[in-house]
Amino acid sequence: MNFEPDSADQRFREEVRAFLKAELPSDMAARGRSGFLSERDDALAWQKILAKKGWSVAHWPVEYGGPRWTARQRYIFDEECYLAGAPVTNIGGIGLVGPVIYTFGSPEQKERFLPGIRDGNTFWVQGFSEPSAGSDLAALRTSAVRDGDDYIVNGQKIWTSHGKFGDWNFLLVRTDTTVKKQAGISFLLLDIKTPGVTVRPIQSLEGSHHLAEVFYDNVRVPVANRIGEENKGWDYTKFLLFNERAFYGAEAPALKRYLQKIKHLSSLERAGSEPLIRRPTFATRLAEMEIEVAAIDMTVSRVIAHGLDDRNGGAAVGSILKARGTELAQRLTDMLVEVAGDYGAYYYPDTNDEASLRNQSFAGPEYAPGLMAELVYRRAASIYGGANEVQRNIVAKMLFGF
Amino acid sequence: MELQLSGEQKLILESAQRFTAEEYTFEKRRQSVAQGVTVNRSNWNKLAELGWFGIGVPEEVGGFNGSTIENTLIAECLGKAQALEPYTMCAVLPARILAAVLDNEAAQQAIADLISGEKLFAAAFSEPISRGDMTAIKTTASRTTEGWTLSGRKTLVVGGDVADMVLVTAKAAGAAAPEGLCLFLVDAKTAGLTTDGDRLVDWTSGVDLVFEGCKLPADALLTSGEDALALLQAALDAASVVLCAEAVGAIEGAIEATAPYIKERKQYGVTLSSFQALQHRMADMAMELVLARSAVMVALQALANAEPIERSAKVAGCKAFVTRIGKWATSQGIQLHGGYGVTEEYRVGQFYKRLLVIDALFGRQEFQLERYTDWMLSQLEGRLHGN
Ligand SMILES: Cc1cc2nc3c(=O)[nH]c(=O)nc-3n(C[C@H](O)[C@H](O)[C@H](O)COP(=O)(O)OP(=O)(O)OC[C@H]3O[C@@H](n4cnc5c(N)ncnc54)[C@H](O)[C@@H]3O)c2cc1C
Numbered sequence: 001m002n003f004e005p006d007s008a009d010q011r012f013r014e015e016v017r018a019f020l021k022a023e024l025p026s027d028m029a030a031r032g033r034s035g036f037l038s039e040r041d042d043a044l045a046w047q048k049i050l051a052k053k054g055w056s057v058a059h060w061p062v063e064y065g066g067p068r069w070t071a072r073q074r075y076i077f078d079e080e081c082y083l084a085g086a087p088v089t090n091i092g093g094i095g096l097v098g099p100v101i102y103t104f105g106s107p108e109q110k111e112r113f114l115p116g117i118r119d120g121n122t123f124w125v126q127g128f129s130e131p132s133a134g135s136d137l138a139a140l141r142t143s144a145v146r147d148g149d150d151y152i153v154n155g156q157k158i159w160t161s162h163g164k165f166g167d168w169n170f171l172l173v174r175t176d177t178t179v180k181k182q183a184g185i186s187f188l189l190l191d192i193k194t195p196g197v198t199v200r201p202i203q204s205l206e207g208s209h210h211l212a213e214v215f216y217d218n219v220r221v222p223v224a225n226r227i228g229e230e231n232k233g234w235d236y237t238k239f240l241l242f243n244e245r246a247f248y249g250a251e252a253p254a255l256k257r258y259l260q261k262i263k264h265l266s267s268l269e270r271a272g273s274e275p276l277i278r279r280p281t282f283a284t285r286l287a288e289m290e291i292e293v294a295a296i297d298m299t300v301s302r303v304i305a306h307g308l309d310d311r312n313g314g315a316a317v318g319s320i321l322k323a324r325g326t327e328l329a330q331r332l333t334d335m336l337v338e339v340a341g342d343y344g345a346y347y348y349p350d351t352n353d354e355a356s357l358r359n360q361s362f363a364g365p366e367y368a369p370g371l372m373a374e375l376v377y378r379r380a381a382s383i384y385g386g387a388n389e390v391q392r393n394i395v396a397k398m399l400f401g402f
Numbered sequence: 403m404e405l406q407l408s409g410e411q412k413l414i415l416e417s418a419q420r421f422t423a424e425e426y427t428f429e430k431r432r433q434s435v436a437q438g439v440t441v442n443r444s445n446w447n448k449l450a451e452l453g454w455f456g457i458g459v460p461e462e463v464g465g466f467n468g469s470t471i472e473n474t475l476i477a478e479c480l481g482k483a484q485a486l487e488p489y490t491m492c493a494v495l496p497a498r499i500l501a502a503v504l505d506n507e508a509a510q511q512a513i514a515d516l517i518s519g520e521k522l523f524a525a526a527f528s529e530p531i532s533r534g535d536m537t538a539i540k541t542t543a544s545r546t547t548e549g550w551t552l553s554g555r556k557t558l559v560v561g562g563d564v565a566d567m568v569l570v571t572a573k574a575a576g577a578a579a580p581e582g583l584c585l586f587l588v589d590a591k592t593a594g595l596t597t598d599g600d601r602l603v604d605w606t607s608g609v610d611l612v613f614e615g616c617k618l619p620a621d622a623l624l625t626s627g628e629d630a631l632a633l634l635q636a637a638l639d640a641a642s643v644v645l646c647a648e649a650v651g652a653i654e655g656a657i658e659a660t661a662p663y664i665k666e667r668k669q670y671g672v673t674l675s676s677f678q679a680l681q682h683r684m685a686d687m688a689m690e691l692v693l694a695r696s697a698v699m700v701a702l703q704a705l706a707n708a709e710p711i712e713r714s715a716k717v718a719g720c721k722a723f724v725t726r727i728g729k730w731a732t733s734q735g736i737q738l739h740g741g742y743g744v745t746e747e748y749r750v751g752q753f754y755k756r757l758l759v760i761d762a763l764f765g766r767q768e769f770q771l772e773r774y775t776d777w778m779l780s781q782l783e784g785r786l787h788g789n
Pocket residue numbers: 125126127128129131132133134135136158159160161162211380382383384385386387388389390393667669674677679680737738739740741742744
């Protein structure tokens with residue numbers, strides 16, 4: 001162990017910063033920083049800008065367009081993008097289904113789907129959860145029955161993030177009802193415009209409609225769009241869920257952005273005549289959180305530097321980071337809303353989602369819209385990607401064999 | 403001391419429970435929200451008919467006597483029922499303020515209109531820099547030959563979008579806050595008064611009021627200086643406790659929505675309630691509820707007995723505690739509902755959003771805790787000097 005700064009990493013960071021400064025449009029960055037979720041146009045447009053530079057699929061292998069970065073470089077890249085306010089790209093495509101396709105897909109599937117993801121032409125949405133299969137995902141019931149070269153799909157998915165933006169949907173279906181529930185699942189790729197698919201947005205608490213229910217009524221999916229073997233879908237799913245947790249679980253860059261934002265805004269905001277940040281109880285709470293963010297960041301760095309070992313939680317570390325990272329994000333966004341004072345209680349419509357409202361002005365400081373949306377949205381972070389209770393079950397099982 | 407409800411208080415509680423259970427359904431609330439209605443005047447009038455607006459107001463100024471205790475019983479029921487109507491902010495608070503303004507004809511007429519539900523009142527005392535400290539304001543009142551000119555911006559004015567009359571604080575031009583603090587009663591239709599904003603995140607009423615050279619008659623000034631400060635502080639303290647009672651209702655509501663849900667919902671072939679982690683979570687939520695209600699009683703006791711500084715400190719302590727644990731308990735209601743918890747279609751999330759709004763009203767935690775801390779340390783003064 002030594003803590004000498006690595007000059008190559010530092011140079012890389014400078015390079016990323018220079019790129020962001022030159023290429024990230026400022027209106028896009030403002031939307032990215034706002035706290036409202038990125039919508040389709042920004043996500044894809046930014047993905048295209050990155051693709052031109054060869055940076056759009058940071059963790060993909062070189063043969064599919066990855067930039068051959070070290071894990072440390074990928075982390076630096078994510079962090080700089082986040083701090084600069086870059087939109088969140090289409091995680092369903094780049095982070096989730098892309099790796100499944102290049103790992104388990106057929107040559108035809110790779111050729112057909114990977115370029116569209118890499119270059120920001122197709123938006124992918126995840127269809128796993130169902131009304132009665134949430135934490136117990138393997139209990140899913142949406143069925144696919146063979147009919148010649150097609151499957152006929154019937155059933156319903158729910159909580160499909162960005163469902164209304166989807167071009168393509170990757171989904172889990174039941175292809176065998178006679179075996180153990182994990183052993184009868186297949187993994188399909190579906191063009192969402194196929195007849196019989198209905199997307200119904202769900203309004204979430206912060207007022208926006210980024211979630212959706214998706215209904216499948218006798219939808220034909222070519223067998224050629226199945227990943228790997230029939231009834232082996234659960235194996236591919238485990239691979240995907242591991243990636244989801246490992247890469248997106250802690251969201252350490254987001255935590256750093258919250259800290260940065262709280263410090264910046266609470267220096268500007270006044271409590272009477274003094275800056276809010278000078279309020280001792282406020283500053284002490286912020287200090288406590290900053291200390292914890294540093295510990296989470298170091299944990300991520302340890303995993304990046306030398307993989308899993310028994311001093312960093314071993315195989316449980318993904319769950320550790322997911323649970324603690326999301327809970328810290330909840331406390332930080334709570335504080336962010338506090339910074340806005342009275343305006344922290346106001347309702348602001350989602351101007352990322354409703355482009356028609358973008359030129360409207362709202363009560364309160366320019367930064368206020370989006371803070372509350374982000375806080376409320378963060379409530380879901382301890383539910384999706386495996387509820388935090390389930391993560392704690394995993395930790396207890398892995399570390400103690402309980 | 404008697405910690406049991408009196409017979410009369412029990413009757414008020416039971417009638418509030420009955421009324422809210424019958425009148426407020428989640429479906430009706432969703433309809434109002436969809437239509438953009440923040441305050442339904444016919445519901446408001448029903449609350450008036452029940453006599454709830456005169457409770458806690460002395461008989462000699464037209465009220466029905468009683469104390470803040472009764473207000474908290476009602477507020478708890480309304481909080482639990484997710485009423486959109488701003489009982490605490492538009493009935494309890496302005497009634498307290500108006501009732502304390504002595505020998506003022508306009509105030510006496512106003513309180514009659516408030517109690518009957520004839521007119522709706524909003525109280526505009528907060529500004530971006532206030533953060534709980536009502537003397538930290540910039541809105542100014544300048545003397546003119548006919549009366550006053552008012553300019554400035556008030557924030558988080560509950561009822562500001564629908565009010566007929568507004569109680570407004572301002573600083574007399576050139577004077578510093580406590581001495582220069584003025585309290586006006588303003589007709590909402592006064593020229594130069596506009597609203598800015600939509601509503602609050604829990605869909606209840608709340609907007610900015612913008613005063614641009616509003617011309618007020620001389621008698622619009624109800625009181626000023628130290629008197630105004632003392633009277634407003636007492637009213638805000640009482641309303642703060644009533645608001646905490648709403649939070650208690652919301653915590654209870656979240657618990658009552660969640661317990662049956664996890665008993666019913668199955669995953670992995672068993673009900674969620676069979677997981678000990680969730681049993682303990684709900685046990686913790688229940689513990690917080692018991693303590694939150696007790697914290698409200700501690701504050702009620704201070705309202706009844708303590709000198710102003712101690713009273714305000716204890717109320718602040720109650721607010722800091724109840725909002726902190728209330729946000730936690732209601733957020734766990736969401737957590738235990740899983741994805742359904744974060745949707746507008748399930749009622750549980752509204753309790754959490756209510757707590758987020760309650761947290762903002764009258765100043766947030768850092769303000770409340772500091773107020774309490776200052777008082778706590780002042781009690782130790784002698785000992786600290788001794789060292
Ligand atoms: C904002 C958001 C975005 C999402 N995006 C997607 C998406 O794009 N695609 C997709 O397929 N799904 C998505 N999901 C669904 C998500 O994966 C599920 O919500 C999650 O798996 C939990 O399932 P559930 O909602 O049915 O809750 P349930 O399984 O009913 O669980 C409810 C609660 O019970 C508790 N609990 C559950 N199991 C246990 C246990 N074993 N021990 C102790 N406590 C337990 C937890 O507190 C949990 O939150 C999303 C969800 C949200 C909220």
